[in-house]
Amino acid sequence: MEPTIKKQKIEEYIGSSTICESDAKTTTTTTTTTPPPHLNTNNKKKNFKILLTAEGNFSYTKSLLDRYSHLKGFGESITATEYTKQLDASIIPVTKQLEEKGVKIMLGVDGREIGQIFKGERFNIIQCNCPFGGSSERDRDEFKTFTLEFFQSASELQKPGDRIHFALDQSKGYWKERKTFIYIERQRENPIVKGSINANYKLIRKRRFGERYPKYRHKKTYSNESFLKDTSVIREFVFEKVDHLVLLTDYDDDVSGHQIKYKDKNNKDLDNAYFFCSTDDEDSDDD
Ligand SMILES: C[S@@+](CC[C@H](N)C(=O)[O-])C[C@H]1O[C@@H](n2cnc3c(N)ncnc32)[C@H](O)[C@@H]1O
Numbered sequence: 001m002e003p004t005i006k007k008q009k010i011e012e013y014i015g016s017s018t019i020c021e022s023d024a025k026t027t028t029t030t031t032t033t034t035p036p037p038h039l040n041t042n043n044k045k046k047n048f049k050i051l052l053t054a055e056g057n058f059s060y061t062k063s064l065l066d067r068y069s070h071l072k073g074f075g076e077s078i079t080a081t082e083y084t085k086q087l088d089a090s091i092i093p094v095t096k097q098l099e100e101k102g103v104k105i106m107l108g109v110d111g112r113e114i115g116q117i118f119k120g121e122r123f124n125i126i127q128c129n130c131p132f133g134g135s136s137e138r139d140r141d142e143f144k145t146f147t148l149e150f151f152q153s154a155s156e157l158q159k160p161g162d163r164i165h166f167a168l169d170q171s172k173g174y175w176k177e178r179k180t181f182i183y184i185e186r187q188r189e190n191p192i193v194k195g196s197i198n199a200n201y202k203l204i205r206k207r208r209f210g211e212r213y214p215k216y217r218h219k220k221t222y223s224n225e226s227f228l229k230d231t232s233v234i235r236e237f238v239f240e241k242v243d244h245l246v247l248l249t250d251y252d253d254d255v256s257g258h259q260i261k262y263k264d265k266n267n268k269d270l271d272n273a274y275f276f277c278s279t280d281d282e283d284s285d286d287d
Helices: 002-012 059-067 092-100 111-117 137-143 146-155 182-189 192-198
Strands: 018-020 031-033 050-053 078-082 104-107 125-129 163-169 201-208 234-241 258-262 273-277
Touching: 050 059, 050 111, 059 078, 059 092, 092 104, 111 146, 146 163, 146 192, 163 182, 163 192, 182 273, 192 201, 192 234, 192 273, 201 258, 201 273
Parallel strands: 050 078, 050 125, 078 104, 125 163
Antiparallel strands: 018 031, 163 234, 201 234, 258 273
16 A cells, blocks of 8 residues: 555655656566656646745756756746845856746745745745855844744645755764754754644655755855755755644654654753654655
């Protein structure tokens, strides 16, 4: 039964480029590319749309387009946005190229306000990769509520079954100054457990990122440099919107191995929670 469910899910949205036929009850293992639903002439679902936020240098948008370059018109399903209102001159040729391929580029888009900015529209996938407000104390303070507000705002543009993809540095190294592991600290700065649960999203997948999008280059906020030169440390959390309240106990027997843990075992509140996934190091290329 499970393989059939998996295959149906894969066909519902993009980000799921490959179907392993062995998972789909056949004996041969072949890899085929699944077109996104709006481009699949057999699919009745129209207007499949993707919203990319906090794009920085737009190298993720470019890489996503490359990944599906064989799908005619794919660019038109994408709205790619960045928070800063002005782009560095070196990024402008990239955005021009993307626009030529049909991508809608928008600047000055605050991820906390997308519900208002795109009011009345629906996006099947909303993506946010490594958001960060800046290093000053003031910037960090202001950024504290970003993830919570982002999930709430995104949920205004989605229906059950739609997805939020959220990528974060999940390095396993120990951060001496902060006396914790980097992957936990990044989830503290971007509280995706609390954000997703409050907005009725359930974590359904956690996967590698850098290898999946080879042309993606991480960009620092307010600088053209990369903070993460080795993008293999990034993991993409895939959340699905559900039509009911998500409970912490929903993760207790999660078959995918997604668990909620607490930085302080004596303080089990959501501010203290992070995802730990047994699939962390799998190089899954499926949905
Ligand atoms: C570390 S950079 C990452 C950029 C790009 N996503 C990447 O992965 O290379 C953080 C990004 O978050 C953006 N950002 C900061 N505050 C934001 C906000 N309120 N809404 C949307 N994006 C924001 C910054 O402008 C910057 O592009």
